[in-house]
Amino acid sequence: MRQALAEQPHCISPKFFYDAAGSALFDRICELPEYYPTRTELALLDRHAEEMATLIGPEADLIEFGAGSATKVRLLLAAMQRPRRFVPIDISAEHLQGAAAALRRDHPGLDVHPLAADFTKPIQLPPMADGSRPQRVGFFPGSSIGNFSPDEAVGFLRQAAELLRGGGLLIGTDLVKDPALLHAAYNDAAGVTAAFNLNLLTRANRELGTDFDTRQFAHYAFYEPRLQRIEMHLVSRRTQTVRLGSERFQVMEGQTLHTENSQKFTVEGFRRMARQAGFTPGTVWTDPKQHFAVHWLAAPL
Known part of the structure; x- marks a missing residue:
């Protein structure tokens, strides 16, 4: 300050918006009639979760950047094949612990390992309990990538590409519109x-x-x-x-x-940015009004 x-x-x-009160207020924003991104992205995840899960593959280590209430990931987890672990990362520790506890109740067989951290900085993931290294897949919904400057966005994507090497990233982007x-x-x-x-x-x-x-x-x-x-x-x-x-x-x-x-992004503009960061852009899902997009980006080997 x-x-x-x-x-x-x-x-x-x-990022300083997100104390417990700020996180709760953002959850309210996501329910507002004017705020189209959340319901549009949820509809895309609901409609295409099985296709996304197929790309992610079985027994993946799923990492969510800026997890918040971990609402959207529930649609993905329900479609995934035997996910090994879920690591929600968020700067608001109190809000994160509440979301993780709710997920554990609803998914008793899932290893939920919350990580209170600033995901814009290098992340050291906790090792798997059995020492294995399953395929890592990132999840970054909500078009939070739009909070970065273009240079910062490329920097974050490069960092994510290294962390997720051999896996991929499922990411939401809000599109240019009226x-x-x-x-x-x-x-x-x-x-x-x-x-x-x-x-x-x-x-x-x-x-x-x-x-x-x-x-x-x-x-x-x-x-x-x-x-x-x-x-x-x-x-x-x-x-x-x-x-x-x-x-x-x-x-x-x-x-x-x-x-x-x-x-706000165009589909092709974001795909160029992803390539610049080392990802290989794959499937893109958009709503009929072209308000929002969810991208699959394959991470380098």
Whole structure:
């Protein structure tokens, strides 16, 4: 947070949204009528889970990046052939443990091994109990890859290609579409996305001792067509001073804290990015309206 306040423009990673409260708010966002990505991707997984499971193969070691509530993976696990293990990775440890406990109850024969970690950094997976090395397959739904800059996205994919060597990655991407539909998805009528955005400041106050007045910041999200991305900001309603430890930072009226990008992709554009990172793109599943895509990427041997 200090770097975000000290540098111009003010910018912070969206990974800091996800404390327990932020994760719960995101779960609510996924249920909103305006937020099409979740229900569209769930429909694709429901319709094509068996095809995806065939590509994954039997007895796989399944790793989910940014698992959250681990809702979507249930459709995949139900179709998979004797999965050896499921490793959900998420930065929000409390939320992750709850999701893992629910999966253990519903899949008593499955080895569920949650890993509280920042998956944007190199991951060291725990060894299998029997010392074996089954085929590793990654699962990265929700188009969370869109939160990265293009260079960061390629960097993550390269890291994933190395981790999953000999296996593959099943990944969701939100597609370029009508800006009005995108605007509605990030500016819901119930104000849940605004609460999610503002919770970042509430978390900073609680964990870092800052004194943000959340009433003096407004949620602002818009589509930038030249960059093909949604940008999410918190706009200062007035000139104000924010305390962090012994330091004071002035935020001018109208200045923003840039909290998230959500990149939108074309199918072919993403396949080019995957090739650049070392994957071999395979099957792509899209919905009839071409709102969302799920890609199978084969990892290098």
